[in-house]
Amino acid sequence: MKKAVIFYAIVSLVLLSYALHAALVGAPTEQTMGDVQRIFYYHVPSAWTSMILFFINFCASIWFLIKRDVISDAIAVATAEVGVVFCTVVLITGPLWARPVWGIWWTWDARLTSTLVLWLIYVSYLILRKYATGGQTQVLAAVLAVFGFLDVPLVYMAIRWFRTQHPQPVIGGGEGSGIDPRMMHALLANWLAFMVFAGLITFLRYRLEIVTREVDAEHAKRALHDEAAFGGAQ
Amino acid sequence: MNSNKFLMAAYIVTWAIHIGYILYLSARTRRVSEDLKELASTSQRSSLESK
Numbered sequence: 001m002k003k004a005v006i007f008y009a010i011v012s013l014v015l016l017s018y019a020l021h022a023a024l025v026g027a028p029t030e031q032t033m034g035d036v037q038r039i040f041y042y043h044v045p046s047a048w049t050s051m052i053l054f055f056i057n058f059c060a061s062i063w064f065l066i067k068r069d070v071i072s073d074a075i076a077v078a079t080a081e082v083g084v085v086f087c088t089v090v091l092i093t094g095p096l097w098a099r100p101v102w103g104i105w106w107t108w109d110a111r112l113t114s115t116l117v118l119w120l121i122y123v124s125y126l127i128l129r130k131y132a133t134g135g136q137t138q139v140l141a142a143v144l145a146v147f148g149f150l151d152v153p154l155v156y157m158a159i160r161w162f163r164t165q166h167p168q169p170v171i172g173g174g175e176g177s178g179i180d181p182r183m184m185h186a187l188l189a190n191w192l193a194f195m196v197f198a199g200l201i202t203f204l205r206y207r208l209e210i211v212t213r214e215v216d217a218e219h220a221k222r223a224l225h226d227e228a229a230f231g232g233a234q
Numbered sequence: 235m236n237s238n239k240f241l242m243a244a245y246i247v248t249w250a251i252h253i254g255y256i257l258y259l260s261a262r263t264r265r266v267s268e269d270l271k272e273l274a275s276t277s278q279r280s281s282l283e284s285k
Binding site: 038 | 241248256
């Protein structure tokens with residue numbers, strides 16, 4: 001297992017290095033924005049990756065509500081946490097691009113606002129899981145995840161449904177959309193690299209969740225055993 | 235437009251977030267592994283004592 005993780009980590013490091021080179025050197029400089037447009041190669045793949053992670057969280061949460069199994073719940077926690085990490089990257093790199101291009105850090109348009117709401121939903125999910133006590137925490141979290149996911153299609157479609165300051169889609173945006181093939185190559189290379197990297201850290205987080213539950217269960221078992229022994233002695 | 239500092243900031247912040255998260259994960263993994271080891275050693279001790 002350890003060897004497989006190391007191999008996977010090396011593969012993701014190689015892909016990330018290649019993707020970084022493609023973004024900074026391989027892709028041509030955009031004519032109007034200049035080099036700051038290269039933020040796009042980290043911003044967009046991070047957004048796509050977070051949406052995919054939230055989709056897996058959604059599926060795992062539904063599965064948990066049906067079957068109540070530990071594995072789907074652990075997958076849900078892992079994907080939500082890593083998804084929040086990627087969504088944080090999106091929310092920071094976006095304003096860093098907007099400041100030199102728009103002249104402002106932030107505007108309350110539909111895409112930006114719905115993305116911030118998405119981030120807040122999944123942060124709430126993680127806070128609920130960490131601090132709520134009682135036997136129904138996992139069920140409540142799963143329900144929150146299922147309804148929280150409804151914001152993902154809204155984020156994705158916001159630039160198609162509403163008039164926003166956020167740029168229009170460059171892929172699947174209809175006639176007139178599209179980018180230079182070298183830009184597209186850099187974009188897809190970064191997306192692949194981030195997806196592989198996200199897979200690795202999600203797996204590590206999932207494994208941590210499983211081991212943590214085993215340790216907690218063992219502690220609980222011992223506490224019960226000690227209590228029984230102490231009660232018996234009295 | 236001197237926008238290179240924004241480009242650099244975006245890439246640095248992205249990697250700072252990812253590396254920070256990996257460090258957080260490894261610290262938590264280390265803590266849980268130590269806990270697991272401690273549990274294993276105490277259960278071994280108690281089974282020896284019961285014999």
